[in-house]
Amino acid sequence: MTIALTPLMPTQWYPGHMATARRKIAESIAATDVVIEVLDARMPRSSENPVITELRKQKPCIKVLAKSDLADPEVTKSWLRHFAERRPETAKGPAPGEVVAIALSMDRPGEARTRIAELTARLARPTRQRTAARAMIVGIPNVGKSTLVNTLANRKVAKVGDEPAVTKARQQVILADGTVLSDHPGVLWPKIEEDAATIRLALGGALPDRAIEYERVAVFGAEYLLGRYPQALVDRYKLDHLPAGAEGLLLEIGRRRGGLRTGGTVDLHKAADVLIHDFRGGALGRLSLEEPPVS
Ligand SMILES: Nc1nc2c(ncn2[C@@H]2O[C@H](COP(=O)(O)OP(=O)(O)OP(=O)(O)O)[C@@H](O)[C@H]2O)c(=O)[nH]1
Numbered sequence: 001m002t003i004a005l006t007p008l009m010p011t012q013w014y015p016g017h018m019a020t021a022r023r024k025i026a027e028s029i030a031a032t033d034v035v036i037e038v039l040d041a042r043m044p045r046s047s048e049n050p051v052i053t054e055l056r057k058q059k060p061c062i063k064v065l066a067k068s069d070l071a072d073p074e075v076t077k078s079w080l081r082h083f084a085e086r087r088p089e090t091a092k093g094p095a096p097g098e099v100v101a102i103a104l105s106m107d108r109p110g111e112a113r114t115r116i117a118e119l120t121a122r123l124a125r126p127t128r129q130r131t132a133a134r135a136m137i138v139g140i141p142n143v144g145k146s147t148l149v150n151t152l153a154n155r156k157v158a159k160v161g162d163e164p165a166v167t168k169a170r171q172q173v174i175l176a177d178g179t180v181l182s183d184h185p186g187v188l189w190p191k192i193e194e195d196a197a198t199i200r201l202a203l204g205g206a207l208p209d210r211a212i213e214y215e216r217v218a219v220f221g222a223e224y225l226l227g228r229y230p231q232a233l234v235d236r237y238k239l240d241h242l243p244a245g246a247e248g249l250l251l252e253i254g255r256r257r258g259g260l261r262t263g264g265t266v267d268l269h270k271a272a273d274v275l276i277h278d279f280r281g282g283a284l285g286r287l288s289l290e291e292p293p294v295s
């Protein structure tokens with residue numbers, strides 16, 4: 001059996017509102033003290049938006065490794081060490097353009113509120129004229145930005161949902177400590193290459209499902225998981241042996257999880273759907289899709 005590989009996605013899925021989002025983000029960055037960039041803890045590098053890095057310039061930044069409850073805890077620790085090593089040394093106070101990374105998960109809301117409040121206060125350096133810090137939340141679609149806003153505000157101010165592009169417009173809220181916090185629509189970059197990073201984003205749910213080639217994304221995920229987390233697959237799909245390759249794994253998933261067509265052939269789209277959604281929802285356990293580069 002072979003799986004047809006069609007182009008993963010043309011660039012037209014970079015929708016019009018993303019271009020508008022870019023302009024609005026540039027305006028907001030100019031009027032903010034701290035940028036909070038939300039990354040997916042399972043793929044901190046692939047989910048880091050070069051457009052935000054470019055627009056942010058020297059603004060201090062908190063990189064939040066979100067959904068860390070879904071990521072491999074050991075890999076998350078090495079990502080935090082990696083970001084800490086990239087921090088510039090300063091004698092006192094935050095350096096221009098300082099970046100601090102923290103891992104959060106929304107099942108620990110108190111920790112999220114305490115750590116963001118402490119970091120915002122330190123990085124924002126309020127002036128005598130202006131005591132309340134201004135912070136903005138940005139990042140790729142569906143990574144948990146609005147969930148973080150609601151957690152920090154301790155009430156539901158922003159709509160959340162398990163699909164990209166839920167937030168359509170900028171929204172502001174004032175936090176208990178006076179910080180003015182703004183939420184933004186998820187933003188991608190105009191020219192997404194057809195590479196492993198893009199397939200990771202698709203696997204994690206940052207791209208609209210209509211724009212992705214399901215089987216292909218699942219084959220990528222299956223190959224990676226077979227190599228890195230084989231036991232998670234054995235446990236989840238009750239496998240008696242580990243299939244040799246991605247296609248074999250998808251066939252096993254199809255057979256076990258209602259992906260059989262009349263006549264007994266496996267519906268690969270259904271099998272791909274099962275694997276992708278099990279990964280996204282954490283049903284396979286805590287897994288990370290990439291490790292920091294060896295320095
Ligand atoms: N497991 C887990 N899920 C989370 C966490 N944070 C957010 N989510 C889920 O991720 C999905 C997306 O959350 P949103 O807050 O709407 O994401 P967003 O970044 O605002 O998305 P857009 O506005 O569409 O760009 C929702 O199903 C959330 O419940 C987390 O820490 N852990």
Ligand SMILES: [Mg+2]
Pocket residue numbers: 145146147158159160166167184185186
């Ligand atoms: Mg949102």
